[in-house]
Amino acid sequence: xxxxxxxxxxxxxxxxxxxxxxxxxxxxxxxxxxxxxxxxxxxxxxxxxxxxxxxxxxxxxxxxxxxxxxxxxxxxxxxxxxxxxxxxxxxxxxxxxxxxxxxxxxxxxxxxxxxxxxxxxxxxxxxxxxxxxxxxxxxxxxxxxxxxxxxxxxxxxxxxxxxxxxxxxxxxxxxxxxxxxxxxxxxxxxxxxxxxxxxxxxxxxxxxxxxxxxxxxxxxxxxxxxxxxxxxxxxxxxxxxxxxxxxxxxxxxxxxxxxxxxxxxxxxxxxxxx
Numbered sequence: 182x183x184x185x186x187x188x189x190x191x192x193x194x195x196x197x198x199x200x201x202x203x204x205x206x207x208x209x210x211x212x213x214x215x216x217x218x219x220x221x222x223x224x225x226x227x228x229x230x231x232x233x234x235x236x237x238x239x240x241x242x243x244x245x246x247x248x249x250x251x252x253x254x255x256x257x258x259x260x261x262x263x264x265x266x267x268x269x270x271x272x273x274x275x276x277x278x279x280x281x282x283x284x285x286x287x288x289x290x291x292x293x294x295x296x297x298x299x300x301x302x303x304x305x306x307x308x309x310x311x312x313x314x315x316x317x318x319x320x321x322x323x324x325x326x327x328x329x330x331x332x333x334x335x336x337x338x339x340x341x342x343x344x345x346x347x348x349x350x351x352x353x354x355x356x357x358x359x360x361x362x363x364x365x366x367x368x369x370x371x372x373x374x375x376x377x378x379x380x381x382x383x384x385x386x387x388x389x390x391x392x393x394x395x396x397x398x399x400x401x402x403x404x405x406x407x408x409x410x411x412x413x414x415x416x417x418x419x420x421x422x423x424x425x426x427x428x429x430x431x432x433x434x435x436x437x438x439x440x441x442x443x444x445x446x447x448x449x450x451x452x453x454x455x
Contacts, residue, residue, distance in 0.1 A: 211279040213264070219247060222289055223296065231359025232300045246295050248274045250288070304360060311356050312365050322379035325351040326396045336396050338403075345399070352376065352400055373404045373416050380425040397428050405432075 223243045227234060234242075252270055255278070265277040280288070329336060335345045346361055353366050354375075380397055404412050420426035 210281050212282070212285075213277060214280045214285055215265075215277045216247065216251075216275055219285075219288065219292070220244065223247075223292060226289075226293060227296070227300060230300075232304050234300060234303055238303075242299055243292070243296065244274060246292055250292060250295075251276065255288075308356065308358070308362065308365075319354070320351060320357065322351070322376055322400075323383055326383070326393055329396055330393065336399055338399055348396065348399070349403075352403060368403070368407050370408065370411070370415065373408065373412065374419065376400055377404065377416050377419050377425075381420055381423045384424055394428060397425050398432060401425070401429050401432060 220240065220243050224236065224239060227239055232239075248270075251267075251274060255276075256266075258278070261279075263276060263278045265275065267274055267276060328334075329348055329351065334347050335343050336348050337345050343361055346364070347357065347359075349364055350357060350362070353364050353368060354372060355364055355366060380400065383393055383397060401417075404416060408416065417426075417429055420429055
């Protein structure tokens, strides 16, 4: 382990050499923290981050990391900090000790940095296996769009921050992910037809509360950009007499208007350069 890595894991522990009673403990800002508290915090964190590692597998991983951290740093603290502590490495890692909020936060931060490498490796491997096998829940486009609106996903044609990755995963038929990932599949004409077939069933409002115009327009735009005129000949014909077809007609009108403006601008430039 390099000195820089060791410094990033280490916590500056303060406090007097001894604490004589619980009143002094509270006055100094200490709280009783157990190994189970730390493991529970880490488990909640990995779920919130979207790694979704099985609990049994994550518990083993977190316990190994916490054990390593305990014997490297926490075991060096004075006895007054502990009301329960393991005496040997082969003992069960179960401790109860006094920590400040800052110390607990710093310990959690160091452990999360250690865990993130293993969790990222697990996450990438699982997604690759899913995509190769095709054994993952298939999502209905209509339900996915309504969820995207409800949960306020990024839904933009050209997002330069996250590339609207979660909405694009839905569009391409890949497994959902709360972690930012790069889609692994390319849009095919068959998938485009499947998406448009779902869009043809949508109405502008679902329960008169959810506006679906923007997500529908973005999906149609992505198909248009990928296949150009072929999309109009082979795919968009499915939208005749539908609400999504009206959205597409407005997009065509806007495109024609912009093309007319560009043509006029080119003519003015040519005349100005004569």
